[in-house]
Amino acid sequence: MELNYLFYVVVVGSIGSSVSFLKLPNKSFNGFLSRVLEGCFVAYIVYEISFFNFQNVRLSLSLCGFGAWLGSDGLIFVKEALVKFLNNKNRTFGG
Secondary structure, three states: OOOHHHHHHHHHHHHHHHHHHOOOOOOOHHHHHHHHHHHHHHHHHHHHHHHHHHOOHHHHHHHHHHHHHHOHHHHHHHHHHHHHHHHHHHHHOOO
């Protein structure tokens, strides 16, 4: 199994989360390190999900950069939107 894509995911995740760090009020080294690690983790999750769906490396890398920029706040937003959507769908169909 080739793991070359992980290098690109880490680079894109680091860049995306570094850009996102600039808008945070907590500008300490620990805050930066935490943000970069969180961004790389989110970038990996977004890359794997998008590559599974689209089978396109370039699109998946761009989406993982966007995911790293949003960070875990983006994942929480998506989770809440999905839960709300599924709850509304279950109420509509009497589930």
